[in-house]
Amino acid sequence: MKIGIVCYPTFGGSGVVATELGLELSKRGHEIHFITYNQPVRLELISNNVHYHEVTVPEYPLFHYQPYELALSSKLVDMVKLHGIEILHVHYAIPHAYAAYMAKKMLQEEGILVPIVTTLHGTDITLVGSHPFYKPAVTFSINKSDAVTTVSKSLKEDTLRLFDIKNKISVVSNFIDLEKYNHAFTDCQRGMMAQDNEKIITHISNLRPVKRVQDVISIFYKIQKEIPAKLMFIGEGPEKEQVELRCQELGILNKVVFFGKSNEIDKILCFSDLFLLPSQTESFGLVALEAMASGVPVISSNTGGLPEVNIHGSSGFLSDVGDVDDMTKNALYILSDEDRLKTFKANARKEALKFDLHAIVPKYEAIYQDTLSKCFVL
Numbered sequence: 001m002k003i004g005i006v007c008y009p010t011f012g013g014s015g016v017v018a019t020e021l022g023l024e025l026s027k028r029g030h031e032i033h034f035i036t037y038n039q040p041v042r043l044e045l046i047s048n049n050v051h052y053h054e055v056t057v058p059e060y061p062l063f064h065y066q067p068y069e070l071a072l073s074s075k076l077v078d079m080v081k082l083h084g085i086e087i088l089h090v091h092y093a094i095p096h097a098y099a100a101y102m103a104k105k106m107l108q109e110e111g112i113l114v115p116i117v118t119t120l121h122g123t124d125i126t127l128v129g130s131h132p133f134y135k136p137a138v139t140f141s142i143n144k145s146d147a148v149t150t151v152s153k154s155l156k157e158d159t160l161r162l163f164d165i166k167n168k169i170s171v172v173s174n175f176i177d178l179e180k181y182n183h184a185f186t187d188c189q190r191g192m193m194a195q196d197n198e199k200i201i202t203h204i205s206n207l208r209p210v211k212r213v214q215d216v217i218s219i220f221y222k223i224q225k226e227i228p229a230k231l232m233f234i235g236e237g238p239e240k241e242q243v244e245l246r247c248q249e250l251g252i253l254n255k256v257v258f259f260g261k262s263n264e265i266d267k268i269l270c271f272s273d274l275f276l277l278p279s280q281t282e283s284f285g286l287v288a289l290e291a292m293a294s295g296v297p298v299i300s301s302n303t304g305g306l307p308e309v310n311i312h313g314s315s316g317f318l319s320d321v322g323d324v325d326d327m328t329k330n331a332l333y334i335l336s337d338e339d340r341l342k343t344f345k346a347n348a349r350k351e352a353l354k355f356d357l358h359a360i361v362p363k364y365e366a367i368y369q370d371t372l373s374k375c376f377v378l
């Protein structure tokens with residue numbers, strides 16, 4: 001199949017899923033066209049059947065806001081015509097599903113039929129999409145998609161609760177390339193980061209309020225009072241400065257390593273003992289799955305799709321949002337006994353196996369086939 005993929009090219013989970021999906025589909029013989037405003041961060045390989053088409057929005061002084069949706073839908077029209085793209089898979093409803101629908105209508109005028117698969121990722125539904133300013137357009141574009149998927153059962157429920165949805169929604173969870181995270185622990189450069197007696201705790205996010213990064217600091221502060229530990233803090237975002245200030249106030253700056261954005265999280269996770277994800281909401285928690293695939297147990301909140309990924313008492317523990325005392329207690333329980341830590345690490349990897357990309361990517365292929373056959377029957 002010739003598949004057009006529209007996504008955010010940044011470090012966010014939706015862009016990562018879209019990119020990894022496109023790369024895997026290309027390995028399975030499909031021709032993939034990424035259409036977005038920058039080369040996706042994890043798209044390192046442009047091969048024969050992976051293409052990248054940049055959407056540019058020329059600056060015009062009259063416009064207070066430059067019209068990205070317009071430029072994207074025009075680019076979609078051009079690329080579908082030029083490359084014979086058969087189906088468009090758009091990741092994140094805003095504004096991608098909307099722009100794709102416009103492109104579809106324009107193409108229909110020329111007798112070209114291109115169905116749209118929309119994957120909802122989380123904040124496009126739970127935080128941004130349900131805002132009254134966007135809600136009518138988001139509802140419309142979900143209902144006008146030819147197929148709709150969510151990345152967890154929980155996100156499907158949220159979508160049905162928050163929007164008036166007439167379309168069927170299929171759940172296709174986030175997935176992981178287990179090979180990439182299959183380091184023998186001896187490969188890791190743990191010694192560069194911490195002393196042998198120190199436990200390594202990691203957090204990765206875009207440091208937005210929804211990630212509750214101050215909770216990460218509170219939990220780590222309490223942990224390091226009980227056992228020697230270091231915190232690896234990966235990501236950039238609006239809360240970073242506050243986090244640094246708080247670490248300074250608490251006198252733990254020397255125990256926290258700030259990495260900024262990283263394309264090598266597998267290498268950092270490789271030497272981690274525990275992962276913290278105390279988010280306010282999380283439709284799935286791809287980063288928790290990445291940690292688990294590296295054999296790192298997860299201490300998370302019990303919100304959204306996280307209970308579908310992090311299994312309480314097996315791969316880690318779940319607590320109510322904001323309950324930093326419970327999260328600390330659970331973290332210390334895992335970290336304070338070497339045999340127990342080993343068991344949680346093994347369980348984390350085992351639970352991650354359920355999300356093997358080889359099992360999940362065919363579900364998207366089946367949705368494309370089904371959507372194409374339905375469209376061309378109509």
Ligand code: GMT
Nearest residue numbers: 012013014121122151282283284285286
């Ligand atoms: O987590 C973020 O803030 C980024 C966001 C995105 O859309 O890029 O991630 C969302 O999509 C991921 C991939 O499907 C999910 O694993 C994340 O849980 C989800 N984030 C939230 O729901 C907050």
